[in-house]
Amino acid sequence: MRKIKIAMLLTKATRDRCFSKAAIVRMKAIGPVSGLAIDKLDPALMQKTLQDADAAITGWGTPMLSEDLLAGATRLKYVLHSAGSVKNTLCEAGWRRGIRVTTTSAALGISVAEFTLGLLLVGLPRGFALAWRTRKGHWWECDSTQNKGMHRTTIGVVGAGFAGRHVIRLLKPFGVTVLLYDPYVTKMQATEMGVVKTDLNTLMRKSDAVTIHAPSIPETGKMINARNLALMKQGALLINTSRGSLIDEAALADVLAAGKIFACLDVTDPEPPAVNSPFRKSENVFLTPHISGTGSALRQGDYVVADLEAFAAGKKPAYELKFEMLARMA
Secondary structure, three states: OOOOOEEEOOOHHHHHHHOOHHHHHHHHHHOOEEOOOOOOOOHHHHHHHHOOOOEEEEOOOOOOEOHHHHOOOOOOOEEEEOOOOOOOOEOHHHHHOOOEEEEOHHHHHHHHHHHHHHHHHHHOOOHHHHHHHHHOOOOOOOOHHHOOOOOOOEEEEEOOOHHHHHHHHHHHHHOOEEEEEOOOOOHHHHHHHOOEEOOHHHHHHHOOEEEEOOOOOHHHOOOEOHHHHOOOOOOOEEEEOOOHHHEOHHHHHHHHHOOOOEEEEOOOOOOOOOOOOHHHHOOOEEEOOOOOOHHHHHHHHHHHHHHHHHHHOOOOOOOEEOHHHHHHOO
16 A cells, blocks of 8 residues: 555544544554644645645535645645535646545435434424424324325435435335436436336325435526425425425425425525524424534545545545536535
């Protein structure tokens, strides 16, 4: 295994959150690590840290590696992003230079999928709505036919990225039918995943619960809208752990006010939602502050170290990206 000089471009808070002591020990075995004492990132300090580095570790809060920052980093070959989207991680000139980039989106996807499964398990039997009503003094004052478990229900998954695919894997033991909408997945690939590929309207109409895992790109803006929300079953569950921009929130607020569906929203547009947002007040909403991926931080650090070890051994890392993939990513 050849030695790789590593530049850690993270604040102390992010570094401590994502990298365990054991991960740092593994990293130092790969090569010398600079930047472990950084408390606050600024361009001059980043430039100094990048000098003579073969690899840079970026993450939450790291400024983009611009042409100016890269000017003195002539040896830089790898950027390992200890978070999800890399759109604001490396400038186009860096990609053109052939710098290889990895992401820990897969680690985040596992955490998002686990959170989603929890929402499904509690949300389908109307646990969130009944908890709200119970706190207000009510007791079992609802239509019991709308209280469902997982067995023999239909779950619609929108988007088969890392999170969506892991949701599908987690659903396998529960005896559910899974419908998938993802224009980039073929019917054969869907069959291999054990799901039924369908169009978005059919998915919205047939599903007892819909969970959204598509990226926030121009094509997906407000893809969940008044037209397809109207297709949902009475008492259906809508989960969004992706991005708030995927939903027409005004249309969703109207559907929720009518009492037709229940929504679990970990994301909104904007974040946080306005103080007077209907999502803060509705009995039909379980609202959380964009936490679905937060349980994966130490896993993210481990993924970065594993990819570093692969680079050092001359092997292909598990989660490398290509520049042309960015257009389909959040």
